[in-house]
Amino acid sequence: MRKFILSTESGADLPESLAKRHNIQVIPMHVIMDGQDYLDGHLPVKEIYEFYDRTKKIPSTSATNVHEYQEFFKKIKTEFPDSIIIHIGYTSKASASFQNALLAAEDVDDIFLIDALNVTGGLTAVVMYAVTLLEKDPEMNPVHLLEKIEVKVPKTRLAFLPGSLDFLRAGGRVSNMAYLGGALLKIKPCIELVDGKLVSTKKYHGKMSKVAEKLFLDYLQQYEIDRQKIYFIYSIGLSETIKQRINEIALEKGFENRIWIEAGAMISTHSGPGGFGIAGIEV
The missing domain is CATH 3.40.50.10170 (Rossmann fold)
Incomplete structure (x- = not known):
């Protein structure tokens, strides 16, 4: 065989x-950070956050x-x-x-x-x-x-809430005006994959503890996800309380396997700390 x-x-x-x-x-x-090329998976994500704190810039990928x-x-x-x-x-x-x-x-x-x-x-x-x-x-x-x-490729659904508008702004993904308005109103854009492209589809208002739960419920209402498996993505800094609440909801909704994935350097560069996402495949 x-x-x-x-x-x-x-x-x-x-x-x-x-x-x-x-x-x-x-x-x-x-x-690529500080002029040096790192292999994703060999660069601790915390070093990316420290680099941003020091320079107010994000690495390139x-x-x-x-x-x-x-x-x-x-x-x-x-x-x-x-x-x-x-x-x-x-x-x-x-x-x-x-x-x-x-x-x-x-x-x-x-x-x-x-x-x-x-x-x-x-x-x-x-x-x-x-x-x-x-x-x-x-x-x-x-x-x-x-x-x-x-x-199954077109039936695979990903929705992600970046943890920091600072990182989106540093990466040129939001204008200064949009950033200021979003920061004041605690707006968190939802990023989804649409035909393979990263697209901002919705905006959520409030603290991540409330927004993460709302995103999950909206996601389940929008997509008929196979209950065999669901994947939750987080970047370093997401509260354990939020993870616990998301697990509770997933269990209530009948998901047999709930798999948490830590965002690596490639994704965290664009998300910033404390991001949360969901992925699954429609039946």
């Missing part, structure tokens, strides 16, 4: 425990390049010579990473690539859906496997 190997980028924020358990290969993206992908796929093939690689990538609408993976895969046998059109927990949700399919049928035809995953 030929072995399937799943791979993705660090921008999925896939918990290390899940990656190890399911032998999912993860390639790092890049964070960049995609995994073609050479890195070539070495990554080569390493997988060396370790698992008869494997079939299924690479599930970070949305092509927000990064060149997926295009670079396509170029690197041109000379690789038995590799299939899927643009998840999602990031962080949304990307993890697609990867873990693939895991579930392979657990049920390890000998599935690769083309059939791809078809099943691709059906």
